[in-house]
Amino acid sequence: MHIAPFDPRALRRHIVRMAYAGRSAHLGCALSLVEILAVLFGAVMRYDRSDPLSPKRDLLVLSKGHGVMALYACFRELGWVVDEDVLNYLANGTRLRGVSEADIPGCEVSGGSLGHGLPVAVGMAFGLLRQQSERRVWCIVGDGEMNEGSIWEAMLFASHQRLGNLTVIVDANGFQAMGNTEEVLRLEPLAAKFAAFGFATVECDGHDIPAITAALHGGEDGQGRPRAIIARTVKGRGISFMAADNRWHYTRLTAETLAAALEELH
């Protein structure tokens, strides 16, 4: 059993190195995810570190596929992605793309088109429940992504079918591409909405490792309710000049900003 969360600083170093190498956007939405993934991979999910495709693994679906660099950072820690992948990120002909794609071992679902991952995760959980499998499904959605109607369709189904093996984690960083989520399309009260849909719902600080760990381990009531964890996060978290600054949804790193970021992550 794996019990130590991954080191968030190490994950963030992988992310900024990749982003710089690939001149990639979507830094902010990867950085907000780091602690959630650090706990999932380090201390919660059941899987084989030597085999991303092991048949008994828990399934992690990154529905907000734009945050994929955080996932690749975890894969780098596990050796599923190597330095060559990081340094050549998004170079012509390389395998890792700028959103999660199902053909990359460890990425279970293609999440680049928002609102797709949760329905697929729900189908997986429904199937696993029918197979009476012990495997669990973890699905990370973005708060901006929750604008999509398919998310709410899938939530109805998950609750109706009593998918107690499904946990939906909202990376609630408060921003989407063009602004603050509350200003673009009001989502709050989000916890009340999940609860009204029949989810066992908790909120936590999405950067507080013990709080996330407690949230991810708790809440199984044995009555088959799917779980929702609303992780309150900060877009661009971990690098002072990116935190809560939505320009880093699109801004590319320069040699100078990379050096400054790595200095902070030392």
Added chain:
Amino acid sequence: MRHALSPLLLEAAEQDERFLVLSGDHGYELFDGLRTHYPERFVNVGVAEQSMVGIAAGLCRVGFRPCIYGLAAFVPMRVLEQVKIDLCHGSLPVIMLGDGAGLVYSVLGASHQCGEDIACLRSLPNIAIYSPCDAYEFRACWNEARQASHPSYLRIGKAHPEEIHSGPLLDTGPVVVCEAADARARGVVVATGAMVRIGVQCAREHGICCISVPRLKPAPIELLGLLSGVQRIAVLEEHVSSGGLWSLLLEMLQSAGVTGHVSVEPIGLRDAFTQTAGDHQHALSEHGLDNGQIADRLNRWLNARPARMP
């Protein structure tokens, strides 16, 4: 043809424990047999076609072999992007049944009619597209789809109780349904789906050949052999000609280097929504495609002086 579906669903459930059917709150008595004998194999996901496609993809990814059912106007049309990303991109063996394709839901208007599904799906990688004309073709297409390692779409058009073919088919390639080998110089009717019926009827009256095309993708290349030497072809479909079987045949002829000498007449839906209520034949009449209009058009086409050859 539709009557063939219920027993095939039941048979699939019996044969394969991974098989199950998802519906977006459509189908009524179509699933009675399945629901009676295998109630757990039928899942009504509610009026939620988008998530239905994703759920089917998820089920497939953990080992099930789902079939998703809807009206063609909704599956695949409403959920085209889910089909592209959730099913085609991963090449998942999920079967889509699109019922009421063409103008079957004549009284319900544009929302329920579907004359564009083949054109849209043809552009997506990894998917097989079938447009069977009767229960025998349907079974052949269904069997092929169930064996496939990629997604498949079965287009179900207007139902008729009697069959076109006289017995089971070995494969899903194009089939001569009205033979007139010595009359090929006069022209050949190529048809798909529900339009094969009137195509055969007219071909018999005129003593010409009619070919049914149940599989549209992968391309029915055997058609080129059947049409070898034929210079006049009429393509009959309850689908817009552009992007449908007419386009497909032109593409195949062009790719094979058969150009210039062959004229291919489109007899399909026009580029317009239907305007008025009425029965199926009435809706088709707005497109010049009711039985009488088709007979007239084929008659004129056969009697037209052939274009002068270069």
